[in-house]
Amino acid sequence: PKCFPPRKFCLRKVAGELGEKECPDGFRVLINNGVDGCQSVYHLHLHVMGGEVLPDTGDLVKPPEDPNEGTIFSKIVAGDIPSTEVYSDDSVYGFKDIAPMAAFHHVFIPKEKNGLSQLRKATDSQKKLLGHILRSAAQNGLKQCPKGFRIFINDGYNAGQTVYHLHMHMVGGEQLALTRVNGADIAD
Ligand code: AMP
Numbered sequence: 001p002k003c004f005p006p007r008k009f010c011l012r013k014v015a016g017e018l019g020e021k022e023c024p025d026g027f028r029v030l031i032n033n034g035v036d037g038c039q040s041v042y043h044l045h046l047h048v049m050g051g052e053v054l055p056d057t058g059d060l061v062k063p064p065e066d067p068n069e070g071t072i073f074s075k076i077v078a079g080d081i082p083s084t085e086v087y088s089d090d091s092v093y094g095f096k097d098i099a100p101m102a103a104f105h106h107v108f109i110p111k112e113k114n115g116l117s118q119l120r121k122a123t124d125s126q127k128k129l130l131g132h133i134l135r136s137a138a139q140n141g142l143k144q145c146p147k148g149f150r151i152f153i154n155d156g157y158n159a160g161q162t163v164y165h166l167h168m169h170m171v172g173g174e175q176l177a178l179t180r181v182n183g184a185d186i187a188d
Pocket residue numbers: 058072081083095096097098099100107153154160161162163164
């Protein structure tokens with residue numbers, strides 16, 4: 001795992017550097033917040049991990065050839081499939097995850113997919129949107145999980161991404177377990 005402090009705190013750059021070059025088969029970006037999120041260093045930072053099938057993955061699903069292919073999340077945004085809204089504005093939709101991993105588990109997505117099937121696909125012109133999704137998820141976390149939460153993004157097969165419409169998970173509402181990769185704790 002690698003750790004990116006704010007000087008390099010750019011989701012677009014991190015995804016480009018690691019996703020496309022170092023972990024082409026998939027990676028996870030993770031941000032721990034507060035006690036329940038296992039944060040120990042209070043200087044905002046991103047963890048990036050990959051290079052193997054990561055823990056807590058469900059089904060392993062290969063990315064589609066066409067990044068604009070519709071997914072279940074397009075149907076959710078269109079209202080064709082029901083969801084429980086937790087946040088909505090012009091560009092971002094947040095809803096309850098159907099299979100929660102913690103007391104609170106919300107998913108935040110761009111309403112317009114625009115090629116954003118995976119984090120690594122983000123272009124420089126989408127940097128602001130990425131930041132906005134992240135902040136929407138963090139504000140929701142602060143409100144619902146004042147003792148801490150974790151935000152993570154699965155990108156690709158090795159990370160267990162199953163829905164190829166970029167999304168950020170917000171989990172919290174209880175003491176979360178440490179994330180372990182190769183026996184090493186990711187605890188800060
Ligand atoms: P990922 O594994 O990162 O692709 O995450 C996809 C997430 O979407 C999983 O946590 C699923 O439980 C969740 N999910 C799939 N279908 C639905 C649905 N219809 N409503 C809410 N969440 C869903």
